[in-house]
Amino acid sequence: MNSHHGLPLHGTTRLLQRALGFSALGFSALLLHGCGGGAAGGAAGGSNTMQINEASNGFGLLLPHRVHKPTPAGTPGVEIVAIRTYADLVNNAKPANPVLAPTQWPTTAILPTGTAGNHYIYANFNAPIDIASVLDASATAQASSNLSGSISVEAVDPLTGSVTTLPGRAFIGGRTYAGAPVGGLLELQQWVGLAGSAPVALTVGSGLPGLGFPGTESTTAFPDAAKLVGPSSFVFVADQDNNLLTHETFPVGQQIRMRITGGVRSTGGKLLAEPGLASSTVGADTVGPEVAQSPPPFNVAVITPGNGDVNVDPQTSVRIQFSEPIQPFSLGSLDNGKPPTPSSAVAITFGPTTSLVNLPFSLRPPSVYDLSTWEFLPSFGFPGAGPVSAQCGAFNKVTVTVNSQKFLDLSGRTNSLGPTTFFTTGQGQGLINAPVAPDAIYIGRFGSKPGIS
Numbered sequence: 001m002n003s004h005h006g007l008p009l010h011g012t013t014r015l016l017q018r019a020l021g022f023s024a025l026g027f028s029a030l031l032l033h034g035c036g037g038g039a040a041g042g043a044a045g046g047s048n049t050m051q052i053n054e055a056s057n058g059f060g061l062l063l064p065h066r067v068h069k070p071t072p073a074g075t076p077g078v079e080i081v082a083i084r085t086y087a088d089l090v091n092n093a094k095p096a097n098p099v100l101a102p103t104q105w106p107t108t109a110i111l112p113t114g115t116a117g118n119h120y121i122y123a124n125f126n127a128p129i130d131i132a133s134v135l136d137a138s139a140t141a142q143a144s145s146n147l148s149g150s151i152s153v154e155a156v157d158p159l160t161g162s163v164t165t166l167p168g169r170a171f172i173g174g175r176t177y178a179g180a181p182v183g184g185l186l187e188l189q190q191w192v193g194l195a196g197s198a199p200v201a202l203t204v205g206s207g208l209p210g211l212g213f214p215g216t217e218s219t220t221a222f223p224d225a226a227k228l229v230g231p232s233s234f235v236f237v238a239d240q241d242n243n244l245l246t247h248e249t250f251p252v253g254q255q256i257r258m259r260i261t262g263g264v265r266s267t268g269g270k271l272l273a274e275p276g277l278a279s280s281t282v283g284a285d286t287v288g289p290e291v292a293q294s295p296p297p298f299n300v301a302v303i304t305p306g307n308g309d310v311n312v313d314p315q316t317s318v319r320i321q322f323s324e325p326i327q328p329f330s331l332g333s334l335d336n337g338k339p340p341t342p343s344s345a346v347a348i349t350f351g352p353t354t355s356l357v358n359l360p361f362s363l364r365p366p367s368v369y370d371l372s373t374w375e376f377l378p379s380f381g382f383p384g385a386g387p388v389s390a391q392c393g394a395f396n397k398v399t400v401t402v403n404s405q406k407f408l409d410l411s412g413r414t415n416s417l418g419p420t421t422f423f424t425t426g427q428g429q430g431l432i433n434a435p436v437a438p439d440a441i442y443i444g445r446f447g448s449k450p451g452i453s
Helices: 013-020 024-032 086-092 139-144 225-229
Strands: 052-056 061-063 066-070 076-082 120-125 151-157 162-165 168-172 175-182 185-190 192-195 198-201 233-238 255-260 276-280 309-312 318-321 346-350 361-364 373-378 397-402 420-425
Touching: 052 255, 052 276, 061 276, 066 086, 076 086, 120 225, 120 255, 120 276, 139 185, 151 233, 192 225, 198 225, 225 233, 318 397, 346 373
Parallel strands: 309 420
Antiparallel strands: 052 061, 052 120, 066 076, 120 233, 151 162, 151 255, 168 175, 168 233, 175 185, 192 198, 255 276, 318 373, 346 397, 361 373, 397 420
16 A cells, blocks of 8 residues: 555554544545545446347337336326436336336247237437448358348346357348358348338248248238348247247346447447347246356356456456346436435445445446346445555455345345455555645654654
8 A cells, every 4th residue: 555655554444543533434435545446337328329129029118228207205107118328227217116127028939019929129320220230141150040140139047157148040121131041141131021011021032931920821911020120130949950930039037138249330330339138038037137147167257347356446346247137226326416325225335344334336337228237336436456565454445245135126126145355556656755745645653753644
């Protein structure tokens, strides 16, 4: 740790506390600014960007997340607000007014109209999608539904950390990669069109391979038909046997999620402003939330920094990724300019085991379209390692502890696991004690001639 005029700060802790009456936490906050600084975070969009309009499973919206407009008492009001900005989240989500739960798929292979059909999920954007940014024409990419990776559809077992890519057929504007490969590449074929307000399977070669796309097996109007077939929509239809007429469901008992990354771009070259995660279950939600894990057999908690990282910037924040969207106030206080309240779900600590400092923090998601990832913003910086001549010792080892049975998903289910990880900080900025009032730092002296410096 750094020092004032050659005196190690941690050596004067007890003296200052006795002389000036600081509390342990208050003094630590003052002291640790010498080894690091505060942190702030947040996602920013722009006018020249691509945006997510909505994501849905056909039975209800998955994105944007929604919340009741609160009453003056902070309880749910009548109006429902779409959370499209961080201000929407801060102004409307309250401890007694949580973010609304997503709508589940039914357990049977039916469509929103109640007729038989395949399960599907879609994302609609504010601009036409550059197909090359989402779909892969390679014949070898058929094993991953010809997805390039900028959008993925997967099933997650949060307890084991197992993530399975779901088999299906991916469409943009009713087009998909299919047919016999030429030079290792598949043809982009138009399988589905629009007739009035109903999707219709188009003739490709001598068949109708698009028959089985949502709404194509009926001539009646279909909800969101224009969106599903439009150039601004990505549609993923469950399809394990490469035959859309065999009606299929997504798997039961796992979290089904569609991850939308910044790799998605528009035909005009606009980049996606904020990534998103649309998530729900098939049938009643019996899947509890957990901290995300790296794939087996390692199963390392996805907490950054962590897993023994060294020389971390003392001004860092901590990012934790979860298996699904998390209810904000079950983790802690949102970053709203007010002092955060203590969290029972996550503890960020440092210092000797006999006198741990529990660091206060506030929360902010990097994107309000993805409530499965949260930034934990320290109220003050972590202690730095300091020069060799004045080591902080245990002070620059930071432990992140997630407690079991404490945080909630949007359906109100709690976590089972409680992972712990740690990292150590590098050298931070030093403190300069320039004795010029009113910014002087006074130190009490005790002994035969007590006084103040």
